[in-house]
Amino acid sequence: DVVMTQSPLSLPVTLGQPASISCRSSQSLVHNNGNTYLHWFQQRPGQSPRRLIYMISNRDSGVPDRFSGSGSGTDFTLKISRVEAEDVGVYYCMQGTFRPPTFGPGTKVEIK
Amino acid sequence: EVQLVESGGDLVQPGGSLRLSCIASGFTFSNYWMTWVRQAPGKGLEWVANIGKDGRDTYYVDSVRGRFTISRDAAKNSLYLQMHSLRDDDTAVYYCARDRDFHNFDLWGQGTTVTVSS
DSSP, X not given: OOOEEEEOSEEEEOTTSOEEEEEEESSOOBOTTSOBXXXXXXXXXXXXXXXXXXXXXXXXXXXXXXXXXXXXXXXXXXXESSOXXXXXXXXXXXXXXXXXXXXXXXXXXXXX | OOEEEEEOOOEEOTTOOXXXXXXXXXXXXXXXXXXXXXXXXXXXXXXXXXXXXXXOOEEEOTTTBTTEEEEEEGGGXXXXXXXXXXXXXXXXXXXXXXXXXXXXXXXXXXOEEEEEOO
């Protein structure tokens, strides 16, 4: 199975400051069709997960443009340009290129 | 409204069985793969199983294969997870999710809680 790792696992951030989460996979996530199925999910406290970004860098409808995704191959990054209070929660990367799909351990974002 | 609503979670003894349901609304159910993802208390997300648009293709994580069965009923816009031989480590919130191409989970339910304990 593809192993997904994230760093940091805990991220205290000052309101209005940027935040960055790294996600790495144990093998390249480029599918034979040329696409890379790396997605990001947000789980706010007490809520279900919500997809934020799909296929590396595509923001979901309704997701603020302060969220952005980048990367390629085995290294990916989720960035929040200016953290707001509503961004508190756990962020998971997930690969869908290979079966079984696998999630990273999650990064907990909290306000300092 | 486009949504998924799970039900069926309960407290069950080790070795017992349970059937989870997920009702889809607001979209054409038969156009999508569907999946179950679980989250143990205080832990991360784990994909459990998924099923093709017509129900013929099913896949499972190794830890549940042979014990869990995923199925769907197009007429009822419903997804199911039949769970047998439940173990303590099956304790989790179980989410159903709409599964676009290549495990791309774009819509999630609110979850249903399964507790396996004597």
